[in-house]
Amino acid sequence: MIKRLTKHGNSLALVIDRPVLDLLEIDDQTPLSVTTDGKCLIIAPAPDEKRRQSFQSALKKVNKRYGRALKKLAE
Template structure:
């Protein structure tokens, strides 16, 4: 699906089709996590904030412990 951004005041908006919203069970009140890997925009519904906090903490711990080794493996 190809989409274009729509002007919304001084910003740009991405309009998401109703079928996609229904599939993901997203409505106007659903908090969305917007992130990027530097090349791709990632929009995800926030389902469980407590679980997300635990995941981020585990990720930080992993990066602290194994960050250098993972970097070497990536290179």
């Protein structure tokens, strides 16, 4: 998909089509992380701290309960 930037006041804007927004499950309220690798612009939903904490909590429970078995399987 080729896109062009649109003039928006003194800035330029990138319009993202609805199917892409729906696919990524983002809307006008979703915080976005904008980064670059020096050649590409990378736009992604910002990391959700609450979700990360929930994952870390679940991971601790799994490791506590199954840590030994998982370690043996990794050997």
